[in-house]
Amino acid sequence: MSPTNSRHILAAPAWPYANGPRHIGHVSGFGLPCDMFSRYHRMIGDKVLMVSGTDEHGTPIQVQADAEGVTARELADRYNRVIATDLAGLGMSYDLFTRTTTKNHYAVTQEIFTGLLNNGYIFARSALGAISPSTGRTLPDRYIEGTCPICGYESARGDQCDNCGNQLDPADLINPRSKINGETPAFVETEQFFLDLPAFADVLGSWLQSKSGQWRSNVLKFSLNLLGDLQPRAITRDLDWGVPIPLDGWRDRPDKRIYVWFDAVIGYLSASIEWARRSGDPDAWRAWWQSPDALSYYFMGKDNIVFHSEIWPAMLLGYNGQGASGGTPGSLGALNLPAEVVSSEYLTMEGRKFSSSRSVVIYVRDFLERYDVDALRYYVAVAGPENQDTDFTWSEFIRRNNDELVANWGNLVNRSISFAARNIGSIPAAGDLTDADRRLLDQSRAAFAAVGESLGRSRFKSGITEAMRTIGEANKYLSDQAPWKLRESDPERMKTILHVALQLVDDGKTLLTPFLPKSSQRVHEMLGGAGTWADMPRIDEVSEDGGKPYPVITGDYTGAAVWESRPIRPGTPLSAPTPLFAKIDPKVAEEEVARLAGK
16 A cells, blocks of 8 residues: 555554553453554554553552552552563554553543533432442442352452443442452442443444444454443542542542543543644644544453443543434544454463462563563464464463474575575576466465455454465475575576575565564564664653653654565675574473472
């Protein structure tokens, strides 16, 4: 796609919660798939805005802060830095990765609240709120567990039953208990503001039905099933850690705040507005949020579907004045709804659910200290939880690394460039091409359409499988043609074979760039390329009004990477490469499993 036909693409990965470091189960769902999608769209010439940040409000932050003997802000500061460092290490190409405790985010959240209130979609009423008897604090819905009154599932959450999918109220649970300490919560009357979700049932239903055949079936089916039981949802809580309520008589109250689920989804918008201000054009965000041809894609795990396919669209519709009560857009103007909600399933680890408290986990930072980042990115693409729950095992991770990355792609790169560097010293020119040469070159060029179609539809497994199949054909070609046998007898044919093989390597580098940007940059350099091929993110230190600095992820993603086969340049000097990937001893699997067991 040429830049003249480029589209504005908002890529919105879920906001990681800042109560601890993230593990590979987290990033396999919300993070790496969104980065692969974003990198591909940039390569075809689309104008991508990828924004997110750390989600830093809510009772879980307070609970963790109490456990560590620090304030909620100190805890958020610490894990904001840890998470930003980890995500940058994964090569996540955020245009802006920020946080929800900025003044900008507070202002945008309060504007959305005010717009919804003015249009009649927020109302105040008394309701039963769950309180921890031992601390006196609000217990968030997700920190209450009990038996579902609808299906009888014994581990239903206070906001939703994972078994039947119905929205719940914690007061309706049978035998409710606190997940923090097991105590029975007290329910007391308290006045809160509610989002009138039933006012959007019809318009949400029509909108979701229009996505049939476009969205992943699990997302659409789940979302449609919830429409019949939409209930008003409290958007404020009795706590002191959150966005102040922007109303007289409420904004200065120390015991009432907008709750985290409401402000977190607004972060996609507030981060876009912050990015625009940092770019020097405060209105630049509007091209992604208000242009009729702009498209927005939200990436998350399946436990977040309801917030992105129903609640966030309802908030946007209400702010636009498009629910049952009508209304007019707020001061920001009418805002676009999601083009797609891209949800992954769950990733388990060695047959068990990821759990930091039970040490069934490998944190991103620990992984990156021991293994190549592209080995993880490859595993997530080819074997991640794209459309079904998937189990990460160390033996399978090592097999994929050794038998596919090292033995297929790494082998093609190393032996073709090494042989050409030793015997010619540069990329050779091609002589007369045989039918076999042309067939392989045609197949390689054709792969761009097939892999690109998969990437454009967030089908990462099929995309990388097709790319690796093409690379496997290139490996077979090189073995069949055996240029090393022609050094003396037919050096011109040897050069032609090497030219074809190096063109296939260059194509493979491009096909794999969205998936494996770090190693693709290395292949670019091995082939004599100068400058940046695959851009990587950087961390900048910023502050608000001279306050304490904090990290944001950003970057300039205007490098050379383009989604097409480009002819290699004969005469470009080559030097013998170092191995592209490191083989991992299979015994490492036993060591990692033992580490999980605490041995």
